[in-house]
Amino acid sequence: MVIAVTRAGKVALLAGALFLASCSGAPDGPAEPRTEFNIGWSIYAGWMPWPYAQQAGIVKKWADKYGIKINVVQVNDYVESVNQYTAGKFDGVTVTNMDALTIPAAGGKDTSAIILGDYSNGNDGVVMKGPGSVSDLKGKQVNLVELSVSHYLLARAMGSAGLAPTDVRTINTSDADIVGAFTSPDVAAAVAWNPQLSVMKSQPGANLVFSSAQIPGEILDLLVVDTATLKANPNLGKALAGIWYETIALMQRQDETGEAARAAMAKLAGTTQETFESQLKTTYLYSEPQAAVEAVSSPTLMTNMKRVRDFSFSKGLFKGTSSADAIGMAFPGGKTLGDPQRVTLRFDESFMRLAADGKL
Structure with a gap:
């Protein structure tokens, strides 16, 4: 079995973790020298x-x-x-x-x-089915790992086309399921990272409309x-x-x-x-x-x-x-x-x- 080389972008905050009001402009307390x-x-x-x-x-x-x-x-x-x-x-x-x-x-x-x-210089991308551009995402559902770098990439893509976040509906989909979801006739667009992205791009009719190469750094x-x-x-x-x-x-x-x-x-x-x-x-x-x-x-x-x-x-x-x-x-x-x-x-x-x- 070939295991994918992935960088899972899912965001999961520690349970109960809050920003500490007591933190200052310097690390709290001296740490001990260690080996x-x-x-x-x-x-x-x-x-x-x-x-x-x-x-x-x-x-x-x-x-x-x-x-x-x-x-x-x-x-x-x-x-x-x-x-x-x-x-x-x-x-x-x-x-x-x-x-x-x-x-x-x-x-x-x-x-x-x-x-x-x-x-990422193309490792992350927005893919839709059929011809079109980012502006054609308006009104569509987009599958992705919500609150991740994929979600950020989608926001940047939409901004480049003058679209608002509310112009699409996102469907939270795990990185393990994103390729299978994209093959479904009910899914019109998705955001993923490699190697899932490369698999999705190879599917008939797949159209890469935006990638991280367009937002270098x-x-x-x-x-x-x-x-x-x-x-x-x-x-x-x-x-x-x-x-x-x-x-x-x-x-x-x-x-x-x-x-x-x-x-x-x-x-x-x-x-x-x-x-x-x-x-x-x-x-x-x-x-x-x-x-x-x-x-x-x-x-x-x-x-x-x-x-x-x-x-x-x-x-x-x-x-x-x-x-x-x-x-x-x-x-x-x-x-x-x-x-x-x-x-x-x-x-x-x-x-x-x-x-x-x-x-x-």
């Missing part, structure tokens, strides 16, 4: 370098350099991995920008995004770490950056070594190398640390995160708040979005910059 850390990951093409790095000894190499131990732990369910991180069971986790905001940050957990791994895949833990243990950030960029350089090689690395990643994901390679083509990897630093430092990131924030708030994903500004985000250069006294999501480029400067 062992746990990083959670789930299957997605852009995150497969992490388990491969562990298998290939790259994790141990960099952890040993800084006198620490790093356990890279797979969680089969993406949302569960983020919830476990939010509950403190992991020190860091692989997560999308939207889910980093709506789960740990909205739950009051001060979180730092230290590695910008990639953005808005659906981001990150590695985030608990801010207090990172502050008390900066060597963790250094080791993680070293692991990431050594592994990315290896998988980008167009020789037998690079091909072997990608084949191993595909196997770890439970899929074929052909499927894995095809998904990498619609995943824009920030393979060079300097490019990632520039992307995180660009004003465009703040613009995109404001879009994500406003959409998330409009869908009720900021529990216990009355304004989208209640949750603060910090960006390089001392810039903030939202309440600067309640920052719980930080885009920290410092470790990527060390990699770019060859100082790890």
Whole structure:
């Protein structure tokens, strides 16, 4: 059985998690220096370098350099991995920008995004049956995973055509059921991510009317770490950056070594190398640390995160708040979005910059 390389976008907040009114512009309380850390990951093409790095000894190499131990732990369910991180069971986790905001940050957990791994460059798309464009979605039902990056993508697509969210009716459909639903004659349109998207596009009459390639840099895949833990243990950030960029350089090689690395990643994901390679083509990897630093430092990131924030708030994903500004985000250069006294999501480029400067 071939297991799909997916990044489940379902949003499931921790039961009872509320934005903590007591959170401030700095992590609550000092964390203790430690020597062992746990990083959670789930299957997605852009995150497969992490388990491969562990298998290939790259994790141990960099952890040993800084006198620490790093356990890279797979969680089969993406949302569960983020919830476990939010509950403190992991020190860091692989997560999308939207889910980093709506789960740990909205739950009051001060979180730092230290590695910008990639953005979806066609991995997510809106598909309808028959000819037409986004404007022809008006009045139709659209199947998707509600309150996910698919829902966000649909909102961006509709906005590009001058449509309002109320111009369509969304039908909540799990990622496991979306392909089967699209084959039903009752379904006119759907939103999905790869590999489900590629299967749906191949069906007779399928028409891709909008994709994440049209909103580059808005659906981001990150590695985030608990801010207090990172502050008390900066060597963790250094080791993680070293692991990431050594592994990315290896998988980008167009020789037998690079091909072997990608084949191993595909196997770890439970899929074929052909499927894995095809998904990498619609995943824009920030393979060079300097490019990632520039992307995180660009004003465009703040613009995109404001879009994500406003959409998330409009869908009720900021529990216990009355304004989208209640949750603060910090960006390089001392810039903030939202309440600067309640920052719980930080885009920290410092470790990527060390990699770019060859100082790890």
